Amino acid sequence: xxxxxxxxxxxxxxxxxxxxxxxxxxxxxxxxxxxxxxxxxxxxxxxxxxxxxxxxxxxxxxxxxxx
Numbered sequence: 001x002x003x004x005x006x007x008x009x010x011x012x013x014x015x016x017x018x019x020x021x022x023x024x025x026x027x028x029x030x031x032x033x034x035x036x037x038x039x040x041x042x043x044x045x046x047x048x049x050x051x052x053x054x055x056x057x058x059x060x061x062x063x064x065x066x067x
Contacts, residue, residue: 002026004048006036033057
C-alpha cells in the first residue's frame with residue numbers, strides 16, 4: 001500500500017513517514033501543496049494524508065483538485 005504524506009512541518013512529516021514505513025507501507029512525502037499535487041498525480045496512491053494549512057496550494061484546495 002502506498003501513502004502520500006503532505007505536511008509542511010519537517011519534524012511531523014518525518015515522524016509520520018518513519019511510523020508508516022515501519023508498519024510496512026511505501027511512503028512518499030511532500031512539503032507543500034504544489035509538491036503534493038505533483039506527487040498525487042504522478043504516483044499510484046492508495047491513501048493521502050494532507051495537512052489542511054499548507055503553503056502554496058492549501059490542503060483543501062489540493063483535495064478538491066484530486067477529486
